Amino acid sequence: AQKVTQAQTEISVVEKEDVTLDCVYETRDTTYYLFWYKQPPSGELVFLIRRNSFDEQNEISGRYSWNFQKSTSSFNFTITASQVVDSAVYFCALSEAIYNNAGNMLTFGGGTRLMVKP
Amino acid sequence: DSGVTQTPKHLITATGQRVTLRCSPRSGDLSVYWYQQSLDQGLQFLIQYYNGEERAKGNILERFSAQQFPDLHSELNLSSLELGDSALYFCASSPGIGHSTDTQYFGPGTRLTVL
Numbered sequence: 437a438q439k440v441t442q443a444q445t446e447i448s449v450v451e452k453e454d455v456t457l458d459c460v461y462e463t464r465d466t467t468y469y470l471f472w473y474k475q476p477p478s479g480e481l482v483f484l485i486r487r488n489s490f491d492e493q494n495e496i497s498g499r500y501s502w503n504f505q506k507s508t509s510s511f512n513f514t515i516t517a518s519q520v521v522d523s524a525v526y527f528c529a530l531s532e533a534i535y536n537n538a539g540n541m542l543t544f545g546g547g548t549r550l551m552v553k554p
Numbered sequence: 555d556s557g558v559t560q561t562p563k564h565l566i567t568a569t570g571q572r573v574t575l576r577c578s579p580r581s582g583d584l585s586v587y588w589y590q591q592s593l594d595q596g597l598q599f600l601i602q603y604y605n606g607e608e609r610a611k612g613n614i615l616e617r618f619s620a621q622q623f624p625d626l627h628s629e630l631n632l633s634s635l636e637l638g639d640s641a642l643y644f645c646a647s648s649p650g651i652g653h654s655t656d657t658q659y660f661g662p663g664t665r666l667t668v669l
Contacts, residue, residue, distance in 0.1 A: 469655040471657070473660070479642065479662065479663055479665075480556070480660065480661075480662045480663065481644060481646075481660035481663075482556075482660075483556075483657055483658075483659060483660070486657050488655075527597065531655045532655075533655060539585075539587075539602040539604070539609040539610020540602075540610070540648075540655040540656065541587070541599040541602060541610050541612055542587075542589075542597075542599060542658060543599070544596060544597040544598075546596050547596065547597075
């Protein structure tokens with residue numbers, strides 16, 4: 437069975453600080469996919485990034501960066517120079533590879549609420 | 555805007571009632587997923603349909619059912635509602651089942667309140 441743990445339930449930072457959101461996952465599959473979604477106060481779930489288990493390259497997109505480490509089963513997310521608009525709940529999610537036309541459900545972590553204060 | 559639409563946005567009803575939530579996937583997407591987000595259970599997968607057929611089932615109660623129609627829109631039916639069914643229900647869509655896992659794009663959700 438797959439499992440995603442986001443140990444930080446809530447983080448509070450002051451604007452312009454860097455912040456890292458942790459994600460640890462468990463899976464027995466060798467092929468799997470990891471995702472981050474953002475849920476702003478308005479409630480929708482916004483896709484941020486997808487990573488497959490064979491691609492351990494870190495990724496940077498503007499102020500966002502992701503560090504995937506298979507050895508520690510972690511997929512951490514860093515926001516550099518945080519802004520008030522980054523305040524949201526961030527979810528890490530895992531999906532195992534599809535076999536025999538089975539579905540590809542997402543298993544979500546519990547989420548980390550990030551509050552960025554001005 | 556993800557391109558996934560859900561109606562209604564809010565729904566308030568009483569215990570024992572039945573409601574239907576509707577979802578239209580992004581243009582061209584064949585897979586539709588339903589998730590429930592509640593305070594105690596977090597975000598949980600309910601069910602997936604691909605091109606009209608059920609593909610995967612999660613922790614969906616027997617009182618809940620879903621279907622995907624030929625035009626690919628999907629409906630989630632919740633019956634004999636209980637207070638604990640109050641939650642945010644998300645629909646997501648993706649292009650379809652292939653050899654890799656698609657990215658799921660989520661709709662804005664339907665907030666269900668059972669009184």
